[in-house]
Amino acid sequence: MAPAKKGGEKKKGRFTINEVVTREYTINIHRCFHGMGFKERASRALREIRKFAMKETGTPDVRIDTRLNKAIWAKGIRNVPYRIHVRLSRKYDDDEDSPNKL
Numbered sequence: 001m002a003p004a005k006k007g008g009e010k011k012k013g014r015f016t017i018n019e020v021v022t023r024e025y026t027i028n029i030h031r032c033f034h035g036m037g038f039k040e041r042a043s044r045a046l047r048e049i050r051k052f053a054m055k056e057t058g059t060p061d062v063r064i065d066t067r068l069n070k071a072i073w074a075k076g077i078r079n080v081p082y083r084i085h086v087r088l089s090r091k092y093d094d095d096e097d098s099p100n101k102l
Helices: 038-057 066-073
Strands: 022-028 083-089
Touching: 022 038, 038 066, 038 083, 066 083
Parallel strands: none
Antiparallel strands: 022 083
16 A cells, blocks of 8 residues: 555645745647647747746746747747746845735
């Protein structure tokens, strides 16, 4: 028999709510385009990356770097790379009026 897992274990893939941390991921964006027209692939890839980052960091405030944007659009609107390596970093927001502190 396999040993029973302890109930207090944490998930490894998620950030804790007040933690400032940086992690690297490989996102398979090829599966998001299945059956999609050519003229919306690059913009859909950016939306899917933003959605993935929101899920992993737990905050709706996601900003995409210009280098990532250029990497997606490098081969045009149709020929988006199948997988892309991203570094997600969660930072404190210095704006006092912002509802999201991280």
